[in-house]
Amino acid sequence: MKTTLIMCIFALSFGTLYASSATEPIKQTILADSVKIDPICKMKVKQPANYKSTYKKQEYWFCAKGCKVKFDKNPVKYLKNN
Numbered sequence: 803m804k805t806t807l808i809m810c811i812f813a814l815s816f817g818t819l820y821a822s823s824a825t826e827p828i829k830q831t832i833l834a835d836s837v838k839i840d841p842i843c844k845m846k847v848k849q850p851a852n853y854k855s856t857y858k859k860q861e862y863w864f865c866a867k868g869c870k871v872k873f874d875k876n877p878v879k880y881l882k883n884n
């Protein structure tokens with residue numbers, strides 16, 4: 803009887819741990835943190851990416867060098883479309 807009770811408590815706490823580690827908001831935060839949107843082609847860019855520009859203290863990430871070059875030439879044009 804005592805053993806069954808301990809087993810139950812163990813299973814319960816284990817289940818709670820699993821549930822809290824699998825909750826959606828945490829996953830989404832990680833995703834938002836590690837993936838940025840390329841302002842030129844709207845592609846998702848995984849972090850850390852090779853191509854980055856800083857404009858008005860804001861960082862922008864690019865899928866390829868071509869996108870970064872386009873952005874650097876005229877950042878305002880692409881940021882207006884957002």
Ligand SMILES: [Zn+2]
Pocket residue numbers: 840842843844845864865866869
């Ligand atoms: Zn791109």
